[in-house]
Amino acid sequence: MTPQTRTEIEAAVFRRLLEHLDAHKEVQNIDLMILANFCRNCLSKWYQAEADARGESLEYEAARELIYGEPYNDWKAKYQPAATPEQLAAFEEKQKG
Template sequence: MDKQTQTDIEAAVFRRLLEHLNERKDVQNIDLMNLAGFCRNCLSKWYSAAAQERGESVDYEQARELVYGEPYSDWKKKYQKEASAEQLAAFEQSQQK
């Protein structure tokens, strides 16, 4: 497989991941962090960093809007729930590893 095809496939997979996360708004970021060690905010940070590495200016808030599909503040009001004590404990435990 040539490099451009690989890049195209990787981009398609990333878009599908964002679609999947958009379809699963019930899955909170803390759940993602506890299970996978990354969340939508991590994707936003990685997106911004990758853009910067390539000489493009995409700040964190712009990247968040790309990942969340709307301004983060709007998404947070609509979908983010307060983390439970169990979720917070699991997060703390995962940070100690």
């Protein structure tokens, strides 16, 4: 596999991951953090960091919009309910290690 082909495949996989997350808005960021130790916001931060590493100027909110497919505050208002006490307890336990 050539480096170019690998890059194209990786980009396609990333787009597919974003499509999958978009199709499953019921999966909350806190659930992702509990189970996988990353969430949509992490992807946004990683996206911004990689853009910055390549000399591209990308604000965090712009990176979030790329990941969420719309402004984050709009997405949050539509799809992200407040975390339940159970979710918060599980997240806190996860952070302990």
